[in-house]
Amino acid sequence: MGRSPCCEKTHTNKGAWTKEEDQRLINYIRLHGEGCWRSLPTSAGLLRCGKSCRLRWINYLRPDLKRGNFSEDEDELIIKLHSVLGNKWSLIAARLPGRTDNEIKNYWNTHIKRKLISRGLDPQTHRSFNSSSSAAIPTANAIATTSLDFRKNASTVASKMLPSQNQLNRMYKFKTESIEEGNCSSSTTEETQQQQQQHYYQKEQNKPVLDLELSIGLPVTRTDQKTESNWHGSRITKPSALVAPRMCLCWQLGFQNKAGEFCSNCRSSTTAFYS
DNA sequence: AAATCACTCAACCGCTATAAG
DNA sequence: ACTTATAGCGGTTGAGTGATT
Numbered sequence: 579m580g581r582s583p584c585c586e587k588t589h590t591n592k593g594a595w596t597k598e599e600d601q602r603l604i605n606y607i608r609l610h611g612e613g614c615w616r617s618l619p620t621s622a623g624l625l626r627c628g629k630s631c632r633l634r635w636i637n638y639l640r641p642d643l644k645r646g647n648f649s650e651d652e653d654e655l656i657i658k659l660h661s662v663l664g665n666k667w668s669l670i671a672a673r674l675p676g677r678t679d680n681e682i683k684n685y686w687n688t689h690i691k692r693k694l695i696s697r698g699l700d701p702q703t704h705r706s707f708n709s710s711s712s713a714a715i716p717t718a719n720a721i722a723t724t725s726l727d728f729r730k731n732a733s734t735v736a737s738k739m740l741p742s743q744n745q746l747n748r749m750y751k752f753k754t755e756s757i758e759e760g761n762c763s764s765s766t767t768e769e770t771q772q773q774q775q776q777h778y779y780q781k782e783q784n785k786p787v788l789d790l791e792l793s794i795g796l797p798v799t800r801t802d803q804k805t806e807s808n809w810h811g812s813r814i815t816k817p818s819a820l821v822a823p824r825m826c827l828c829w830q831l832g833f834q835n836k837a838g839e840f841c842s843n844c845r846s847s848t849t850a851f852y853s
Numbered sequence: 854a855a856a857t858c859a860c861t862c863a864a865c866c867g868c869t870a871t872a873a874g
Numbered sequence: 875a876c877t878t879a880t881a882g883c884g885g886t887t888g889a890g891t892g893a894t895t
Contacts, residue, residue, distance in 0.1 A: 594863075594889085616880060628880075633864070636882095668883060683884075684862050 591625045595634055599624060603631055604639055637680045644676025648685055656682060656690060661704040 591599070606622035612635070615628035624631060648656075652674060659670045667679035667686075674682065691701040698707050 592865080629882090630864080632881075637863070665884065679883075680863075687885095688861060 590619075590627050590630070592630075595626075595638075599626065600634070600639060603635060607635060607639075633680075637678045640678075642676055643678065648677075648689075652677070653690060653693070656686065657694065657704075660686065660690075 602622050602624055603618075606618065606624075610621070615632045618624070618628055618631050619626050622631075626634075655674065656670060659673055663669050665683075667683045671677055671679040671682050686701075694701045694704070695707075699705065700707055
């Protein structure tokens with residue numbers, strides 16, 4: 579058997595909290611501190627489940643909550659953090675003292691989304707709607723502004739979490755080199771061109787941008803042209819093609835040898851290879 | 854003044870990772 | 875080792891409220 583349940587689900591209140599319930603919760607946490615939400619409702623004399631108590635405290639009753647309208651600075655910071663972190667509201671809230679993840683999430687959905695749309699930006703990707711595809715290329719100005727403001731605010735507010743200038747440079751360098759060497763085989767030619775164009779703009783501006791689009795691909799090599807017979811005997815020249823090496827899907831842990839070859843598991847006859 | 858619409862936000866729901874039994 | 879509950883998170887809902895017709 580596992581744990582015993584935290585509360586009698588059938589005897590719990592739902593819906594809006596009353597002032598009395600709030601006061602009970604506040605009093606209890608003042609005396610005993612946060613945590614152990616499982617036993618809190620019974621101990622505090624509340625007919626609520628622990629989950630509900632936790633939410634009420636975190637989102638509404640905590641004394642360090644700021645409440646009130648969001649400032650313009652907070653708006654911009656949320657937008658920038660969202661462009662880096664996506665819908666990770668708890669991580670964003672951690673960078674905004676006095677604000678809760680729920681509050682920020684609500685504010686995003688009711689205000690900021692609209693704000694970005696009115697700026698012609700897609701709230702999810704933070705890229706311009708004017709671009710033709712989902713892998714739209716932001717304007718050079720937008721890149722410059724975003725990256726400048728981003729680092730300016732990030733260095734003061736989110737310095738503990740966000741990458742340093744050196745890290746940004748390293749990431750930027752790695753990504754650009756990878757694309758220039760044709761190492762990314764998962765993108766289509768068009769996407770690759772767009773990525774290259776985007777990085778070109780960034781290079782031109784000399785203001786690297788944190789790109790969190792990750793792709794996994796195998797290094798590809800180009801085959802030689804081949805001349806062979808087709809089905810009715812005519813000689814045809816097959817153009818060169820991009821080919822990825824066979825991929826090892828070994829799921830066991832092992833060590834490569836000094837030459838960097840596959841682990842012993844992979845060399846065994848039972849290993850599956852896919853190309 | 855009443856009806857309808859639009860908006861806000863607290864609270865709930867469902868999921869995943871982890872802890873406890 | 876397994877089962878079950880908890881903690882925490884993001885998504886969604888719906889009651890309350892103000893604006894508009």
